[in-house]
Amino acid sequence: MTTLDQAPTELAETKSRFALRLRIEHALTAGTVVSLLALWTLLSHYGLVNPLFLPSPEAVWSSFVEVLTKGYQGQQLHQHMEASLARILAGYFTACVVGIPLGLLMGLSTRVKAVFDPIVEFYRPLPPLALYTLLVMWLGIGDTSKIALLFLAALPPLSISAMQAARSIDLGHVRAAQMLGATRAQLFRHVFLPSCLPGICTGMRISLGFTYTVLVASEIVAATAGMGWMIWDASKFLLSDVVIMGLFVLGLTGLALDWAIRQFERFVTPWRFA
Known part of the structure; x- marks a missing residue:
């Protein structure tokens, strides 16, 4: 396989790796947001923090x-x-x-x-x-x-x-x-x-x-x-x-x-x- 033949394959692999990295970053971002919302909900639901300082998401x-x-x-x-x-x-x-x-x-x-x-x-x-x-x-x-x-x-x-x-x-x-x-x-x-x-x-x-x-x-x-x-x-x-x-x-x-x-x-x- 010549260098010219390898170029499209390498380009496709690079794009695939970039897309995978982007999906992982988006998943981590979404996971962080969901985790923080869940923690907030639990803290307010069980009364671990005074509602005056941390009201519930519903409030x-x-x-x-x-x-x-x-x-x-x-x-x-x-x-x-x-x-x-x-x-x-x-x-x-x-x-x-x-x-x-x-x-x-x-x-x-x-x-x-x-x-x-x-x-x-x-x-x-x-x-x-x-x-x-x-x-x-x-x-x-x-x-x-x-x-x-x-x-x-x-x-x-x-x-x-x-x-x-x-x-x-x-x-x-x-x-x-x-x-x-x-x-x-x-x-x-x-x-x-x-x-x-x-x-x-x-x-x-x-x-x-x-x-x-x-x-x-x-x-x-x-x-x-x-x-x-x-x-x-x-x-x-x-x-x-x-x-x-x-x-x-x-x-x-x-x-x-x-x-x-x-x-x-x-x-x-x-x-x-x-």
Whole structure:
């Protein structure tokens, strides 16, 4: 059998192994979810944990149905979700528009890095609530200060990941393209951007998580709608079933947005998933 004859067989075996590995991963994921739900059900059913701290799955589901149909504090569940998603997406996409180009420039120019990197690194570890008090003083208690806080939370992961992606480009690829007569525009499109996209997409996923992390902090001041506000308000009245339900809804929407970013990554970097 020649090498050409062996190639299709090896390709089929590789695809088969990949499919098997994917099925195993999916089975492990499903098993983990089912096991956690079973443990939760057993703990609540036998009263091993106070229902005030860990309500049963049935109680959480009942809270979901009630908030979905009757609302919470005068707002329907979809209105709380719309308010939160509007703030998250406004802050997140603004951070993408600013942070990704800024990070690429910081990776390409030491002077740009010297100007902006100290600013990003200084405020990056600051607690969100500490920043929010200052933003409220500057921008008021409306949505502007909330979106600004989410923007500031999302910016550092985006700019740092883009900067590292730009600095890790293989110079051999750049020189090879230059020897073939590539123009600056061609270098950017065919060498620079494809090399940076994986790191940028990773930064986008991390940044989205940071945005969700500070959502509650951004909605606890002068808000009347939003998932973070609903969770915070329910916690004041010890409504743990509403709190856990809100966390589940936030987590599921976060997974959906993360899935969308991963699909975008597959679209812009298809060679990594071939």
